[in-house]
Amino acid sequence: MLELRAVTAGYDRRAPVVRDANLTVAPGEAVGLLGPSGCGKSTLARVAALLHRPDAGEIVLDGTPVRGFRHRAPREQRTAIGVVFQQPRLAADPRLRLADLIAEPLRATGRRASAADRVAGLADTVGLTPDLLGRRPHEVSDGQLQRACLARALALHPRWLVCDEMTAMLDASTTAALVRVVEDYRASTGAGLLSVGHDRTLLNRWCDRTVPWEAVAAS
Amino acid sequence: MTSDVDAAAVKPAAPVWRAHGGARRSTHALRLRVSAALVAVTVLAVLLVPPLVQLDQQAVDLAAKLEPPSWAHPFGTDDVGRDLLLRCVYGLRVSLLVGVVAALTATVIGTAVGAAAGALGGRADRLVMRLVDTLSSVPHLLLGIFIVAMFRPGVWPVVISVALTHWLSTARIVRAEVLSLRSRPFVDAAVSGGSSRWRVTVRHLLPGVLPQAGLAAVLMVPHAMWHESALSFLGLGLPTHTASLGTLIQSARGSLLAGQWWPTLFPGLFLIVPTLAVAGLAGAWRERINPRRRSELML
Numbered sequence: 001m002l003e004l005r006a007v008t009a010g011y012d013r014r015a016p017v018v019r020d021a022n023l024t025v026a027p028g029e030a031v032g033l034l035g036p037s038g039c040g041k042s043t044l045a046r047v048a049a050l051l052h053r054p055d056a057g058e059i060v061l062d063g064t065p066v067r068g069f070r071h072r073a074p075r076e077q078r079t080a081i082g083v084v085f086q087q088p089r090l091a092a093d094p095r096l097r098l099a100d101l102i103a104e105p106l107r108a109t110g111r112r113a114s115a116a117d118r119v120a121g122l123a124d125t126v127g128l129t130p131d132l133l134g135r136r137p138h139e140v141s142d143g144q145l146q147r148a149c150l151a152r153a154l155a156l157h158p159r160w161l162v163c164d165e166m167t168a169m170l171d172a173s174t175t176a177a178l179v180r181v182v183e184d185y186r187a188s189t190g191a192g193l194l195s196v197g198h199d200r201t202l203l204n205r206w207c208d209r210t211v212p213w214e215a216v217a218a219s
Numbered sequence: 220m221t222s223d224v225d226a227a228a229v230k231p232a233a234p235v236w237r238a239h240g241g242a243r244r245s246t247h248a249l250r251l252r253v254s255a256a257l258v259a260v261t262v263l264a265v266l267l268v269p270p271l272v273q274l275d276q277q278a279v280d281l282a283a284k285l286e287p288p289s290w291a292h293p294f295g296t297d298d299v300g301r302d303l304l305l306r307c308v309y310g311l312r313v314s315l316l317v318g319v320v321a322a323l324t325a326t327v328i329g330t331a332v333g334a335a336a337g338a339l340g341g342r343a344d345r346l347v348m349r350l351v352d353t354l355s356s357v358p359h360l361l362l363g364i365f366i367v368a369m370f371r372p373g374v375w376p377v378v379i380s381v382a383l384t385h386w387l388s389t390a391r392i393v394r395a396e397v398l399s400l401r402s403r404p405f406v407d408a409a410v411s412g413g414s415s416r417w418r419v420t421v422r423h424l425l426p427g428v429l430p431q432a433g434l435a436a437v438l439m440v441p442h443a444m445w446h447e448s449a450l451s452f453l454g455l456g457l458p459t460h461t462a463s464l465g466t467l468i469q470s471a472r473g474s475l476l477a478g479q480w481w482p483t484l485f486p487g488l489f490l491i492v493p494t495l496a497v498a499g500l501a502g503a504w505r506e507r508i509n510p511r512r513r514s515e516l517m518l
Binding site: 046049050051070071075078079081082083085087090091092093095104105108109149152153155156 | 404405413414415416418423426
């Protein structure tokens with residue numbers, strides 16, 4: 001279970017962006033969180049991915065309460081959640097070639113030896129051709145870069161996926177392709193998904209259940 | 220009618236602007252070439268002249284003291300008859316060595332401190348930056364004099380003094396850059412991918428600040444050379460027999476009052492021209508990194 005209990009979070013304690021949010025994702029379940037722009041859903045996604053420390057509330061990951069966030073979270077907890085961000089341009093280190101971008105989590109966790117094979121496999125999964133792997137972020141399109149970012153998120157076999165407006169910058173066919181990749185991964189591993197977005201049609205088709213922002217957090 | 224006037228007023232504006240931009244670009248290119256050529260000549264001179272020209276810069280010839288520039292001595296001779304051209308080249312060698320080593324050391328210290336403060340954040344950041352503020356509040360030449368005064372005169376105390384007083388601005392620049400990079404989603408992605416603090420800093424943050432740190436290092440070379448000269452001029456830097464631009468200018472003071480201009484002018488030019496050339500190169504580099512900021516000499 002990925003549970004968010006009474007989470008209040010933001011960037012200024014006096015004016016929290018998210019108030020008293022409650023959300024539970026069961027293993028293997030796909031939950032869509034639907035909210036308008038600027039409501040705080042990205043902040044909640046960052047909290048769920050252990051990247052932002054909430055001001056109050058609790059996150060319980062597979063039965064274990066989360067004690068620390070970002071670097072203070074144990075590496076096993078952090079890497080149990082794969083994250084895909086809205087803007088691939090900002091989510092990719094501009095200096096890394098796509099192959100290095102995808103291999104980065106493998107190298108950071110001491111899986112250097114198996115990295116090359118895994119990168120080739122992941123690239124095939126997300127539909128990146130070998131010639132694209134040698135390019136840098138500015139030399140590929142948003143869609144291609146987002147494919148690489150998804151491959152990076154899947155590199156460590158996460159049990160949970162958090163997709164923060166993953167397809168907002170993409171065209172319909174790339175959106176369909178990436179959703180298919182996520183669904184195939186979930187079908188083969190039983191991973192849970194929290195997909196945050198503003199596109200009701202997409203989330204309804206993609207997820208087992210879609211919850212509106214008003215039902216999750218206090219206004 | 221009005222629209223005709225408007226069109227006439229608007230149309231020529233674009234070519235004029237473009238011509239101006241072109242002229243500015245070619246001035247930049249010229250300055251870059253001149254600077255690069257001067258730096259190249261300087262570096263070649265200090266590297267090649269001492270091993271190739273078998274002349275003793277310390278050779279005293281009291282019969283030929285304070286001779287004005289001539290074919291035998293293009294820059295003239297000093298008050299004990301030593302050839303000033305040779306002394307200037309040797310002096311530039313020492314000053315450049317001090318400048319480069321001190322600038323590199325200061326940049327390494329500044330980058331390490333700034334990156335640590337920016338990457339750790341929170342209390343560590345506040346503590347380190349208040350320390351930087353405190354040190355910045357003391358005039359750095361004064362602090363440098365204090366450090367030099369603790370050692371015997373020589374090259375290394377000057378290097379240490381300049382390095383230890385000049386890392387502050389680099390630390391500030393690097394910290395600011397690291398803070399701005401730290402909040403980017405790609406750092407979030409690295410954290411989520413299991414990167415340690417160290418790995419995030421070394422692999423994602425530091426490579427992003429290296430252009431700025433490198434620019435700060437190059438801009439610091441002329442600054443450090445001027446400091447070496449200032450310390451030596453005050454009699455606190457290098458011993459007088461060691462030729463450096465500072466000691467040459469210092470020992471020429473007496474003869475300047477007697478009307479002998481050459482022992483002051485040539486070392487002065489040797490100080491000013493290469494430092495302007497290095498600053499010109501750094502300016503071109505800065506324009507490449509950030510075209511919006513106008514280049515300026517940081518002295």
